[in-house]
Amino acid sequence: MSIRVKLLFWLSLVSVLMTASMGYISFNNSRQLVIKRFTDELSAATRSMSSRYQAAMGGVTNDLMVLSHLSNLRRLYEKEGQAQANAKNDLAVVFTDFMRVHPEYLQMRFIEYQHFGREVVRVDRKGNELVRITGNRLQEKGYYPYVYQTKLLKPGDFFFSGINLKQENSYALRPNSPSFKAALPVFDENNKPYGVLVINVALDTLFTALKNDTARDALLYLANHEGDVLIDPDPKKTFGFDVGRRYLLQNDFPQLAGFFKNNRENLSINDPGTLQKAGYLASFTRIPMGPMSDRQFLVLGISIPYDNVLSITQQLQRKTLELFAMFALMAVVFSFFISRFLTAPLNQVIHAISHADENLRSTFPLPVRQRDEIGLLARTYASMSARIASQVEALRDKEKNLNELLEAAPSMIVIIDWETDEVLFMNNRAKAKFAHASPGGVVNPLQSFETHATAQRIRKTLEAQKVLFDQETRLYDSEGSPFWLLFSAIHTQYQDRPAILMSSTDITEQKRNEQRITQLAFYDPLTNLPNRRLLLDRLNHEIALAHREDKYGAVLFMDLDRFKVLNDSYGHHLGDELLIQVANRILSVVRAEDTAARLGGDEFVVIVHGNAATPEEAADESLVVAKKIMEVLSSPFDLGHTRHHTTPSMGIALYPVGNLPAGDYIQQADTAMYMAKDRGGNTLNFFQPSMQESANKRLQLEKELRTALEEDQFCLYYQPQVDDTGRVIGVEALVRWNHPERGIVSPAHFIDLAEETGLIIPIGSKVLEKVCHQIKQWESAGIRLNHVSVNVSSKQLRQPEFTEQIEDILKATSVEPDRLMIELTERVVIDDLDDTIRKMLALQRMGIGISIDDFGTGYSSLSYLKKLPLKQLKIDQSFVRDITTDPNDAVIVYTIIQMAKSLGLDVIAEGVETEEQLRFLKEKGCTAYQGYFFGRPSPDGGLGQHPRPHSNPDPVTSPATAAGVSRPAQS
Amino acid sequence: MSGKWLLTGTPVSNQRRRPSRFGRGSSLMGCCLLLLNLLCVNAARAEETLRVLTWPGYADPDIVQRFEKETHTHVTVTYISSDDDLWNKIGPNRGQDYDVFAVNTAELQRYIDIHAVLPIDLSKVPNHRNQTPRFQNLKNVTGMTRHGKVFAMPYTYSEMGxxxxxxxxxxxxxxxxxxxxxxxxxxxxxxxxxxxxxxxxxxxxxxxxxxxxxxxxxxxxxxxxxxxxxxxxxxxxxxxxxxxxxxxxxxxxxxxxxxxxxxxxxxxxxxxxxxxIPKEGALAWLDCWVISAGAKDMNLALKWINYSLDPQVSETLTERQGLANTLKPGAADKGDAKIIWxxxxxxxxxxxxxxxxxxxxxxxxxx
The missing domain is CATH 3.40.190.10 (Periplasmic binding protein-like II)
Known part of the structure; x- marks a missing residue:
């Protein structure tokens, strides 16, 4: 709300309130005055009526006084006889005259105290006539109060009776007319009371006159000294005491209760009334009667209803309201002009200020000449705006300088909105950089961070620390090329928005230089392999890691046989070329975690990452790496115009051993290498003799295996498979190595190595060929088996040409494919399920049966069982072994059998060794068995030339030879 | 004893004033309320009820309560304000609405005339024996008997000496x-x-x-x-x-x-x-209990009359109202004082x- 409106409001309010209260006060005062005036008027009226009544009484007493001095009276008691009679007559005439003059006089009497208070002269008013009562009609009144009480009065005192309606006579002088008696004693010459003058005064005329004199809206009351109502607005109440009912004035006006007891002359009552009872104004006055005024008096009162009084004040009220409205309006108008007058210069100031330019200078005039607070305000503003203008100027200069500084700064300065990432400011350097970085133009460098998650880190740090100094980060430009930035960031405010200020320098060049220096320092410039320094550093690192993780690794030391000869013969140029190619070939075969380094000359070192749990494993791993290197180096090198063969010599040292320093391991490997070189090169040697031995053994075994293949030292044993009746339905072919020195060697001793070396493939082919030949042999001998099972290893199966290979063998030997049963372990099957299924389907199409070996040990899943084209499930011997003792195994066996049946597969239990196991299996529903209980593997499968049903297996021999051999070797 | 006289209303016959315990203005209202109250209580009870019609002060509530307790009955008391009032309540129905009422000897005569009252069996009013000698032979008390039958039992009186x-x-x-x-x-x-x-x-x-x-x-x-x-x-x-x-x-x-x-x-x-008491004798009014012709239970009515002659009851009347009772000798009993009823x-x-x-x-x- 504007000051002007406020001013107008408050001024108006105050003026109106003041006017209202003045109006109210004056109205109230006037009203009080009106009431007072009315009260006074009432009081005056009652007093006037009282005077009038008293005047009337005074008239009566005057008459009595005059009468008491009549000579006639004296004659009444002075003389007897005629004179007295005349005196009576005269008095009667006087009485009659008086009564003629005073129509309110009902009766006039003279009563003597003698003769029992006999009436002497009496004139009654009967209707309109005045009648003198004489003779025996005169009565004796001695016992009446107005007689016996008057007798006691002092001279000059009057007697007044109470006012009532009743008449003492047997006939009423004027029925139902209020009247009273006034009496005056008459004394003789001795001042002895002689008689009494009595006037009966009718009050109805007086009362009527009083009533008529009362204002129309006023009510008249008259009561005797006890409060009995004589005149009342309700005529029924008047003179109630005469008929035995009392109506007291003080009942209607409780305030009068005290008035009747004390001697107060007047009483005014202002009773505003209540909701139930109307208010009134009243005034009462006491009219004394005669000498016994303390006992006898009248109370006269007039009351006016409040409404009548207030009818006058209503007019006043209306007038007051009109005046109030007028004054209030005037006050508002006045307030309006005052407020306008007072606020005009203020508005001028506001107008001028609100139209001020950015330097707060206004084109509109300010009331600076005003000699009050507003003038002061205007002057203050004027000087203030001048000051501010100059300060703004200064600030602008500073800002300009700052901007120039920002532009001139060697850094890229970017300000980014904290919330929206909007770029708020960029100096030209930054624009150039980031415009280049983004094909669309300027880009927010922070958004480039997002890919690094660095942005989040920066934000978090800024949130906590507000500043971030000298951070390096790598960004990528739109082409994916990295570039480096060194930046500082500040969480700040820019244009009232939370923002990040980043100052950054492109340090890509610097970084590149650093890299180059590192390369030079740690890398062999020829091959780019780590040099000795870096090698030692890495090795130290690897050793520490191996120590911590309790792992073992190896160091390979290698040099090229006869490198010196090459170098000398063809020159360094070719030597260097060879070294580069050798380095590249080494890098192509070592694992990512391994490190290949060049020590100098033709010496290379490879750190085999410590990943092995035991030194032996580490040796194995290093051996693999070494062999790979040897293999890769075995093919000729193309050295420009010449092809060159080279062979390496290698020494291997295992780490960690104790707390040897890195150099020692290199030294050991070097030593081992020289030992190898001593043996003619193109070989490797372990530093530790035991390791050397084991490795050598394996090398020996491998060598022997190759020889065995060449010399066909492998032979096959067959174990029979029988049905419930004990009839041999098939055999399982099991490979054996007939070693020239060690005799028959179990596959357990060579299969793993065969797998490792890949010899398993040629061995497998050999076995299949032998099996087929045997089948053919048996068939020509008349022994026909349902099938011969052959185990096929993973590597065999994975050969792309595996099925063709089998097909070729079958064709070559002309064996019916359904004679052959391929056994695959569950692990092999699920190794590459798609490939397996594809091959199985191919085998199935040929008619070859497929059996799952060791069923139950792997991940037997109904889903793949259903998918696979199987013929047979072979229950693993581990279940069969404990079938009688372990209820779980019994359940598993039962489940497998039931499952196989529901899938329509044959089921065979292997490892059956006791009759009990057989019985159990039979109970569970198994129909085919294999195990020592039926026959051990033998070159002829126990069939000889004439295979016959196996009916009575040898219980004594079976278990004796079972240990370790029952598990058929995978061929 | 101020306020015992009724100061308003038309003078009753015999010019005597009945005592009132209920004050001047409020007596009528009080009576009505009490009456209403008693009637209500009565309606609620099935006990035998005695209907008493009498002057105020003759059967005060505490006195009535004692009687009710002793006899296990219920009493309704109706007050009269004048002889004429009494006549209006008894006369038209010949006393069917009340069992017992109080009446002075002068007034009693017209009730006997219309057979609105019943004779009293004195043997059923044993307390009668305790009355002063003046009341021992009721035949000597003017207006109490007719044709040899006693129709009223004196309760209180006042002589004018x-x-x-x-x-x-x-x-x-x-x-x-x-x-x-x-x-x-x-x-x-x-x-x-x-x-x-x-x-x-x-x-x-x-x-x-x-x-x-x-x-x-x-x-x-x-x-x-x-x-x-x-x-x-x-x-x-x-x-x-x-x-x-x-x-x-x-x-x-x-x-x-x-x-x-x-x-x-x-x-x-x-x-x-x-x-x-002048030797010619003092005029005196005598209020008696009489049994209405409509009395439902003669014995209960007699019990009430006998109860009123209980020394305690009669004394209470004298104490409270200043009226003479019939048990204790008063001024009129001195010497051979003569009472003219x-x-x-x-x-x-x-x-x-x-x-x-x-x-x-x-x-x-x-x-």
């Missing part, structure tokens, strides 16, 4: 004629009433039947009353007024229209007065007419 100022009257007056004694001219207070005053005048004149005067006797009594008037200081209309005048003027004799009640009041103000008056209107003349101050020859 003479009060004298011991200072002015050294020797207690003996005769009613003391009121006419010239010695006391202008010092006598008489009561402003026609009926008793004529009876007194008749007494003074030695007439035999005070309540039924022939014309000559009436006129003689009237003249006698003029004489009485001439000997008076003035007439009074209520005991308070009499007391007031007595204290302000020289008064020697007062005709005690209100009997012992009035005497007690004056004595309580410390006035040195004496009270005598009020009887119904022949030609009351004639007495009233004459009295108005006399009261206005008529001379003897003007009557």
């Amino acid at each position: 003479l009060i004298y100022n011991k200072k002015l009257v050294p020797t207690p007056p003996t005769s009613i004629n003391a009121l006419w004694d010239p010695k006391y001219r202008g010092k006598v207070l008489a009561y402003d009433a026609s009926n008793h005053n004529f009876s007194i005048a008749a007494q003074a004149l030695g007439f035999k039947d005070l309540f039924s005067l022939n014309h000559d006797e009436m006129m003689a009594a009237a003249r006698k009353l003029v004489d009485l008037r001439r000997n008076l200081f003035t007439f009074y209309t209520d005991p308070d007024q009499a007391l007031d005048i007595y204290r302000h003027y020289n008064i020697a004799l007062v005709y005690a229209n209100f009997g012992t009640q009035q005497v007690d009041k004056m004595r309580s103000k410390g006035l040195d007065i004496g009270y005598v 009020l009887q119904s008056i022949a030609h009351p209107e004639e007495r009233i007419r004459l009295w108005q003349e006399i009261r206005a101050g008529a001379q003897p020859d003007a009557l």
Whole structure:
């Protein structure tokens, strides 16, 4: 709300309130005055009526006084006889005259105290006539109060009776007319009371006159000294005491209760009334009667209803309201002009200020000449705006300088909105950089961070620390090329928005230089392999890691046989070329975690990452790496115009051993290498003799295996498979190595190595060929088996040409494919399920049966069982072994059998060794068995030339030879 | 005992004032409420109910409660305000609406006439034996019997003796004629009433039947009353007024229209007065219990009557109302004091007419 409106409001309010209260006060005062005036008027009226009544009484007493001095009276008691009679007559005439003059006089009497208070002269008013009562009609009144009480009065005192309606006579002088008696004693010459003058005064005329004199809206009351109502607005109440009912004035006006007891002359009552009872104004006055005024008096009162009084004040009220409205309006108008007058210069100031330019200078005039607070305000503003203008100027200069500084700064300065990432400011350097970085133009460098998650880190740090100094980060430009930035960031405010200020320098060049220096320092410039320094550093690192993780690794030391000869013969140029190619070939075969380094000359070192749990494993791993290197180096090198063969010599040292320093391991490997070189090169040697031995053994075994293949030292044993009746339905072919020195060697001793070396493939082919030949042999001998099972290893199966290979063998030997049963372990099957299924389907199409070996040990899943084209499930011997003792195994066996049946597969239990196991299996529903209980593997499968049903297996021999051999070797 | 007299209403016959425990203005309202209350209570009970009609003060609630407790009955009390009121309640239905009511001997006669009351078997009112000798032979009590049957049981009475100022009257007056004694001219207070005053005048004149005067006797009594008037200081209309005048003027004799009640009041103000029953006998009203012709349970009605003669009940009446009871000898029982029980008056209107003349101050020859 504007000051002007406020001013107008408050001024108006105050003026109106003041006017209202003045109006109210004056109205109230006037009203009080009106009431007072009315009260006074009432009081005056009652007093006037009282005077009038008293005047009337005074008239009566005057008459009595005059009468008491009549000579006639004296004659009444002075003389007897005629004179007295005349005196009576005269008095009667006087009485009659008086009564003629005073129509309110009902009766006039003279009563003597003698003769029992006999009436002497009496004139009654009967209707309109005045009648003198004489003779025996005169009565004796001695016992009446107005007689016996008057007798006691002092001279000059009057007697007044109470006012009532009743008449003492047997006939009423004027029925139902209020009247009273006034009496005056008459004394003789001795001042002895002689008689009494009595006037009966009718009050109805007086009362009527009083009533008529009362204002129309006023009510008249008259009561005797006890409060009995004589005149009342309700005529029924008047003179109630005469008929035995009392109506007291003080009942209607409780305030009068005290008035009747004390001697107060007047009483005014202002009773505003209540909701139930109307208010009134009243005034009462006491009219004394005669000498016994303390006992006898009248109370006269007039009351006016409040409404009548207030009818006058209503007019006043209306007038007051009109005046109030007028004054209030005037006050508002006045307030309006005052407020306008007072606020005009203020508005001028506001107008001028609100139209001020950015330097707060206004084109509109300010009331600076005003000699009050507003003038002061205007002057203050004027000087203030001048000051501010100059300060703004200064600030602008500073800002300009700052901007120039920002532009001139060697850094890229970017300000980014904290919330929206909007770029708020960029100096030209930054624009150039980031415009280049983004094909669309300027880009927010922070958004480039997002890919690094660095942005989040920066934000978090800024949130906590507000500043971030000298951070390096790598960004990528739109082409994916990295570039480096060194930046500082500040969480700040820019244009009232939370923002990040980043100052950054492109340090890509610097970084590149650093890299180059590192390369030079740690890398062999020829091959780019780590040099000795870096090698030692890495090795130290690897050793520490191996120590911590309790792992073992190896160091390979290698040099090229006869490198010196090459170098000398063809020159360094070719030597260097060879070294580069050798380095590249080494890098192509070592694992990512391994490190290949060049020590100098033709010496290379490879750190085999410590990943092995035991030194032996580490040796194995290093051996693999070494062999790979040897293999890769075995093919000729193309050295420009010449092809060159080279062979390496290698020494291997295992780490960690104790707390040897890195150099020692290199030294050991070097030593081992020289030992190898001593043996003619193109070989490797372990530093530790035991390791050397084991490795050598394996090398020996491998060598022997190759020889065995060449010399066909492998032979096959067959174990029979029988049905419930004990009839041999098939055999399982099991490979054996007939070693020239060690005799028959179990596959357990060579299969793993065969797998490792890949010899398993040629061995497998050999076995299949032998099996087929045997089948053919048996068939020509008349022994026909349902099938011969052959185990096929993973590597065999994975050969792309595996099925063709089998097909070729079958064709070559002309064996019916359904004679052959391929056994695959569950692990092999699920190794590459798609490939397996594809091959199985191919085998199935040929008619070859497929059996799952060791069923139950792997991940037997109904889903793949259903998918696979199987013929047979072979229950693993581990279940069969404990079938009688372990209820779980019994359940598993039962489940497998039931499952196989529901899938329509044959089921065979292997490892059956006791009759009990057989019985159990039979109970569970198994129909085919294999195990020592039926026959051990033998070159002829126990069939000889004439295979016959196996009916009575040898219980004594079976278990004796079972240990370790029952598990058929995978061929 | 101020406030015991009913100051409003038309004067009842026999000119006596009934005591009221219920004050002046509120008595009627109080009675109505009580009546309503009692009726309601009655309606709620199935017990035997005794319907009592009587003057205020004759059967106060505590007295009634005791009776109810003792007899295990219920009592409804209805109050009357005047003889006429009583007549209106009993007469038209011949007492069918009430079992017991109180009535004075003079009034009783007309109820016997219409057979509205039943005779009383005295043997069923054992407390009767405890009454003073005056009431032992009820046949001697005027108006109690008819054809040898007792119709009423006296309960309370008030005789109208003479009060004298011991200072002015050294020797207690003996005769009613003391009121006419010239010695006391202008010092006598008489009561402003026609009926008793004529009876007194008749007494003074030695007439035999005070309540039924022939014309000559009436006129003689009237003249006698003029004489009485001439000997008076003035007439009074209520005991308070009499007391007031007595204290302000020289008064020697007062005709005690209100009997012992009035005497007690004056004595309580410390006035040195004496009270005598004139040898001609004092007029007296006697209130009795009678059994209504409509009484439902005669025995219960008799029990109530007997109960009212219980010393405690009768004493309570005397104590509270200043009225004499029938068990304890009162002023009227001294020596051979004679009581003249009020009887119904022949030609009351004639007495009233004459009295108005006399009261206005008529001379003897003007009557």
